[in-house]
Amino acid sequence: MGKLAVVCAVGAGLLLSGCQAVNTTNGGAVGVERKQYMFSMLSSQQVDQMYAQSYQQTVSEASTKGALDKTSANAKRLQAIANRLIAQAPAFRPDASQWNWEVNLIKSDELNANCGPGGKIIFYSGIIDQLKLSDDEIAAIMGHEIAHALREHGRESMSKAYGIEIAKQGAGALLGLGQDSLGLADTVVNYSLTLPNSRSNENEADLIGLELAARAGYNPNAAITLWQKMARESQDAPPEFMSTHPASSSRIAALQAAIPKVMPLYQQAPKTQ
Known part of the structure; x- marks a missing residue:
């Protein structure tokens, strides 16, 4: 039994709501089947809203x-790529078809991108311009980030943190947190955006993102050139993106x-939509 499963077992004894083993996504051609442990008192809807x-x-x-870019060529590229990935x-x-997806480009030298819970996508122009990303490489980044949202890795990390808190302080502490000022908005941002994901979460996002891009008609080989660019960029001063997504x-x-698992999907997919 994994560490989080043990924590959940302790928490279940302390709270009627407890922990649930779920799989947030279908396995796909890449076969992501890992069960995830989520606290039922922390719903997907709550995390999405926060x-x-x-x-x-x-x-x-x-x-x-004046940094929100809605009209440039890159903004239009980003929206078109997002539309194709979201469709997959x-x-x-x-249920992702019912999410309130949003895509925004912010003018900044920052090399960063993110898709938060509920389908909220942000790219910073620096990552597109400085790495000279092709559409296929943008799709590789965006697919990876969308995969984190689909798998609810932010909610999973929050559940782990709450489970540890239960084990340390008991049910009363968590119930108190649930009723008082939790600072949950800050917590969800911290866990879903600024903190590094685990190796297993990163691997899942890589695989699902690869398949999403292939299904949408983007060359999966672009994921290799993307991470090669990331590795070169991180040799001197690692960009913000690399602090949470280390290349290796x-x-x-x-x-x-x-x-090879997703190449048939790419070959069958329409290349323009």
Whole structure:
């Protein structure tokens, strides 16, 4: 039994709500089947709502500063790529077709991108311009980020944190947190955006993202050139994106091994939509 499963077992004895073993997505051609442990008192809807508030604040601040880009060629590229990837998301979880997806480009030298809970996508222009990303490489990044949202890795990390808190302090502490000012909006941003994902979560996002891009008609080999670019970029001063998504030879090797599984999907997919 894994560490989180043990924590959940302790928590279940302390709370009637407890922990549930779920699989948030279908396995797909890449075969992501790992069971995830989520606290039922922390619902997908709660996490989505909390993140949406933070997302809107970020977008509003960018708009106020004149940094929100809705009209450039890159903004149009980003929206077109997102439309194709989003259309494939229900292959992994049908309810994703009902998400309130949003896509925004912020003018900034920052090399970063994210898709938060509920389908809230942000790209910073620096990652597109400085890495000279092709559409296929943008799709590789976006597919990876969408996969984190589909798998609810942010909610999973929060569940783990709450489970540890239960084990340390008991049910009363968690119940108190559930009723008082939790600072949950800050917590969900911290766990779903700023903190590194586990190796297993990163691997899942790589694999599902690879398949999403292939299904949408983007060359899966672009994931290799993307991470090669990331590795070169991180040699001197690692960009923000690399603090949460470290490139490595093992990551590239795992992607190369998975490409044959998704290549038939790419070959069958329409290349323009």
